[in-house]
Amino acid sequence: MLYITGDTHGDLKRFSNPRLKKLKKGDTLIICGDFGFIWDDSRDEQRILKKLGKKKYNICFIDGTHENFELLNKYKISEWRGGKVRQISGNLYHLCRGQLYEIDGLSVFAMGGGESPDYDIRIENNTWSRAEIPTKKELLEAAKVIDKSGGAIDIIVTHEPSLKIKGFLQLKENKEGLRVTGLNTFFEGLAEFCRFKRWFFGSLHEDKFISGAHIAVFKNIVCAHTGELLK
Numbered sequence: 206m207l208y209i210t211g212d213t214h215g216d217l218k219r220f221s222n223p224r225l226k227k228l229k230k231g232d233t234l235i236i237c238g239d240f241g242f243i244w245d246d247s248r249d250e251q252r253i254l255k256k257l258g259k260k261k262y263n264i265c266f267i268d269g270t271h272e273n274f275e276l277l278n279k280y281k282i283s284e285w286r287g288g289k290v291r292q293i294s295g296n297l298y299h300l301c302r303g304q305l306y307e308i309d310g311l312s313v314f315a316m317g318g319g320e321s322p323d324y325d326i327r328i329e330n331n332t333w334s335r336a337e338i339p340t341k342k343e344l345l346e347a348a349k350v351i352d353k354s355g356g357a358i359d360i361i362v363t364h365e366p367s368l369k370i371k372g373f374l375q376l377k378e379n380k381e382g383l384r385v386t387g388l389n390t391f392f393e394g395l396a397e398f399c400r401f402k403r404w405f406f407g408s409l410h411e412d413k414f415i416s417g418a419h420i421a422v423f424k425n426i427v428c429a430h431t432g433e434l435l436k
Contacts, residue, residue: 207429209420210407211424214239214240224435235267235315237422269317269337286307303350365406368389368392
């Protein structure tokens with residue numbers, strides 16, 4: 206089975222959640238960005254990554270906005286379940302931007318990246334990296350993958366939501382801090398073209414079923430097949 210959760214930000218306690226004990230060998234857990242465990246390449250960090258890679262289930266993550274991209278990009282790209290990945294350790298994988306995977310009978314499109322809402326007060330190559338924003342090349346590759354699928358994609362996993370969903374949340378909850386970006390607009394085109402069952406995103410740090418198809422995740426663990434919470 207395939208399960209989705211939100212940003213972990215290097216918090217190892219998230220993997221001590223008793224609900225995760227229900228995951229079986231061969232199951233997959235996808236984290237919607239800001240994984241946070243690849244940060245300083247310390248011995249302690251390497252120990253944690255090996256520990257996560259030894260889980261009986263697969264742990265996959267897309268990149269968000271708070272990542273050490275220079276360190277992450279040093280991992281060799283290989284193929285897993287039909288798409289490009291970086292195998293971090295054992296059953297731990299980074300899902301590359303704009304890739305389509307076949308996981309437990311579901312076609313899963315993954316697209317990391319975003320734009321930090323406070324990037325203007327961050328310091329480049331210290332607390333902020335330009336690499337958080339998908340490049341034109343990455344967007345073009347994503348568009349080719351989507352076009353090749355004919356729009357028949359079961360599950361979409363991104364860090365950022367689409368333009369319409371982000372705008373809806375901003376209007377409904379009066380969140381003045383929400384920033385609409387070109388990536389949100391790209392995702393709006395994706396939403397119009399694809400016939401997806403569910404779209405998961407994590408950047409807003411909320412657990413909210415916005416509609417039957419759009420689900421914001423943070424600490425919830427949601428079954429991608431049914432849309433139900435893992436309890």
